[in-house]
Amino acid sequence: MTTTNGILKNKRSLIPVRYLRILTAVVFILLVLAGGFGLYRVGSPSAFEIFGIQFVCPLAYLQMVLAKRSLLPRLLVSFVMVTGIIILFGRIFCAWMCPTSLVRSIFSKRATGNNANGKRRQELQQEQLSSSASGTATSYAVLGGALASSLIFGFPVFCLVCPVGLFFGTAFALIKLFTIQRVGWELLVFPLIFVVEVFVLKSGCIRLCPLGALQRILASLNPRFFRPTINKDVCLRSRNIDCQVCLKACPENINLAASERSAKAGCTNCLECVEKCPVNSISVLPKKVAAK
Numbered sequence: 488m489t490t491t492n493g494i495l496k497n498k499r500s501l502i503p504v505r506y507l508r509i510l511t512a513v514v515f516i517l518l519v520l521a522g523g524f525g526l527y528r529v530g531s532p533s534a535f536e537i538f539g540i541q542f543v544c545p546l547a548y549l550q551m552v553l554a555k556r557s558l559l560p561r562l563l564v565s566f567v568m569v570t571g572i573i574i575l576f577g578r579i580f581c582a583w584m585c586p587t588s589l590v591r592s593i594f595s596k597r598a599t600g601n602n603a604n605g606k607r608r609q610e611l612q613q614e615q616l617s618s619s620a621s622g623t624a625t626s627y628a629v630l631g632g633a634l635a636s637s638l639i640f641g642f643p644v645f646c647l648v649c650p651v652g653l654f655f656g657t658a659f660a661l662i663k664l665f666t667i668q669r670v671g672w673e674l675l676v677f678p679l680i681f682v683v684e685v686f687v688l689k690s691g692c693i694r695l696c697p698l699g700a701l702q703r704i705l706a707s708l709n710p711r712f713f714r715p716t717i718n719k720d721v722c723l724r725s726r727n728i729d730c731q732v733c734l735k736a737c738p739e740n741i742n743l744a745a746s747e748r749s750a751k752a753g754c755t756n757c758l759e760c761v762e763k764c765p766v767n768s769i770s771v772l773p774k775k776v777a778a779k
Contacts, residue, residue: 504758505592508582512589520658533646534562541565546698550643553634570705576713577706581699582755586654587692590685623693623753630697645697653681707752713771714751715760717743721768733760733769
């Protein structure tokens, strides 16, 4: 097989998609934090309201349902709406809004094995795929444990250590510090746990996050629409060129060429593969829309 080395150059986007994700996450965080200043009703990070529209974390909702043994009618509509968004767009929250992903994208650099050559590069990629698969299974186990423990102990257990909740808890504690000059214990404990989860447990998003696992289950209900799809007539691999740009670019180690349909549930729609593809063979839009 011919390789892409010396044949193609990487595309240059006007604004790299990585920066668009960072900007979107920052705007989302600022909207939530604005409620901390009393600009509108915010509730809590797991069930907040922005401009009259209520959003609830689906994992927090399921934990509260099990803990209280009630469907919680006031949150049910919001849960159904958020669930529908996940089914339609997949794990979009993970790439575009999650504070944990934002912090990791700013301070971390994903090792893809780009500096390796030949057989060693393939070995590195295979190791990444195996690690991702085992991590997915572990996250399902954590999801089951989070739900079971909520049922047993009568409160949403995972919310105590959820990195998203810890991030916003730290931010609200800082707001409290600067507005009413009050220091709480959460100002020390929350950021400490958050730093451990983000920088020590580096593969936590793949291996440990039950919210990601729940989104993956919901996203599997819709394997076709708004998922990255390769146009095989355009893809370089159809020309016998060993192009693996999309695999190297994917933070979830999804090999679209090898397991396109089965892997899509784990996709976060980060659009890295779409941006990096040198021949524009990947699209997340339905074929008829993409053709226009």
